[in-house]
Amino acid sequence: MASHRRPSQPGFTHGARITVLSAAAATAAAAFGAAPPASAEPHxxxxxxxxxxxxxYEEAEKATERFNKAEERVERLRERVTQAQDRVARGQEAVNRMRTALGSLAGAQYRSGGMDPSLALLLSEDPDGYLDKAVTLDRITERQATALSDLREAQRRIGQERAEAGRDLAExxxxxxxxxxxxRxxxxxxxxxxxxxxxxxARERAVYDEGRASRSGRGDSLPEASGPGPASARAAAAVAAARSxxxxxYVWGANGPSSFDCSGLMQWSxxxxxxxxxxxxxxQRYAGRRVPLSQARPGDLVTxxxxxxxxGMYMGNGQVVHAPYxxxxxRYDPVGMMPIASVTRV
Structure with a gap:
C-alpha cells in the first residue's frame, strides 16, 4: 500500500534548526564577549x-614561554633586518660615489689621451711636456682600474647584503x-x-582560592632574613628590584615594570x-653557574x-618571589612549591 505520509519539506529539520541556532548563538556570544558554558561535561x-x-594555567605558562622565545627571536631578526638595510643603503651611496669618480676619471682620460700615443708624441711641439702628460695619463688609467675594481667589489657586497636581508625578512x-x-x-x-x-x-571559587593559598603558603610580606646574603652586589640589586x-x-608576556610573567620578572629585576x-x-636556567639548592642565596634563579x-628568585629563608599565574x-612562596629543575647563580 502506498504511503500517504507528508513528504519532508526542503530545508532544515526541526532538530537541525535547533543545532544551527544554538551554534549561531554561541558564535554571537563569543563575538560579543559572553561566556559560553564552562565545560562540555555537564556532570x-x-x-x-x-x-x-x-x-x-600550567599549560598556558608553558605556551607563554614558547611565545616569549619566539618573540625574542623576532626582535633579534628585526634588528638584523634593520642593520642589513642600513648597510645596503650605505653601500649604495658608496657605489654612487664610485660611479661619479669613475666618470670624472674617464673624462680626464679622454681629454688627455684621445689620440694614439706615438702619433701624439710625433706631432707634439713640446715632447718633454707630452711625456709628462703621458705619465699623468698612466696614473689616471691605473686609478681608473683600481676604482673599477673597488666598484665591482662594492656591488658584490651589496648583492650579498640584499640577499641576506631578503632571507632575514622571510624568516x-x-x-x-x-x-x-x-x-592564540x-x-x-x-x-x-x-x-x-x-x-x-561564589563558595566554590572561595574554596579554590583558599586551596591555592594553602598549597603555596603564599604571602606578600618580606620573608625573615636568615642565612647568607646575596652572592654579589648585582644579585643584591636584583633582589631589591624583585621585592619592589x-x-x-601577573600578565602573560609582560616583563615590567607594571606587570610581569614569571621570566619577565626575573629579566626586569x-x-x-x-x-x-x-x-x-x-x-635563564643557563644564564649563570648551577648551585645546589642547599647552597642557594638571595638572587639565585630557581627554575x-x-x-x-x-x-622564581630565591629570597632566603626557604622563599622565592615570583609571578605565579x-x-x-x-608574591613570596616556599621554594619547594613545585618540583625544582635547577638553581642558577647569575
Missing amino acids: ETAEEARAKVDRL LEQGRRTVARHK VVEGKLAEAQRLLNALS AVGRP YAQAGVGLPRTSQA YRSDASHV PGASV
Whole structure:
C-alpha cells in the first residue's frame, strides 16, 4: 500500500534548526564577549573543574614561554633586518660615489689621451711636456682600474647584503606567524580557564582560592632574613628590584615594570642591576653557574618542572618571589612549591 505520509519539506529539520541556532548563538556570544558554558561535561564536579583550571594555567605558562622565545627571536631578526638595510643603503651611496669618480676619471682620460700615443708624441711641439702628460695619463688609467675594481667589489657586497636581508625578512615573517600562533594558544587556554572559574559558585571559587593559598603558603610580606646574603652586589640589586615588584599583577608576556610573567620578572629585576638576562625561563636556567639548592642565596634563579617552564628568585629563608599565574600578583612562596629543575647563580 502506498504511503500517504507528508513528504519532508526542503530545508532544515526541526532538530537541525535547533543545532544551527544554538551554534549561531554561541558564535554571537563569543563575538560579543559572553561566556559560553564552562565545560562540555555537564556532570563535572567543582573539584574536577578546579583541577582542570590548574592544568590549563600550567599549560598556558608553558605556551607563554614558547611565545616569549619566539618573540625574542623576532626582535633579534628585526634588528638584523634593520642593520642589513642600513648597510645596503650605505653601500649604495658608496657605489654612487664610485660611479661619479669613475666618470670624472674617464673624462680626464679622454681629454688627455684621445689620440694614439706615438702619433701624439710625433706631432707634439713640446715632447718633454707630452711625456709628462703621458705619465699623468698612466696614473689616471691605473686609478681608473683600481676604482673599477673597488666598484665591482662594492656591488658584490651589496648583492650579498640584499640577499641576506631578503632571507632575514622571510624568516622574520615566519617568526611573526609563530608568535601569533603561540599567542592564540595561550589566550585560548586562559579563556577556557576563566570560563571554568566563572562557572563556579561564589563558595566554590572561595574554596579554590583558599586551596591555592594553602598549597603555596603564599604571602606578600618580606620573608625573615636568615642565612647568607646575596652572592654579589648585582644579585643584591636584583633582589631589591624583585621585592619592589611584589603585589604587581601577573600578565602573560609582560616583563615590567607594571606587570610581569614569571621570566619577565626575573629579566626586569636583573636589568635594574645592569645585567641582561634572556627572555625565557629555559634560557635563564643557563644564564649563570648551577648551585645546589642547599647552597642557594638571595638572587639565585630557581627554575621549576622538568622543562624549566617556571622561574622564581630565591629570597632566603626557604622563599622565592615570583609571578605565579593569571589573576595573581607577584608574591613570596616556599621554594619547594613545585618540583625544582635547577638553581642558577647569575
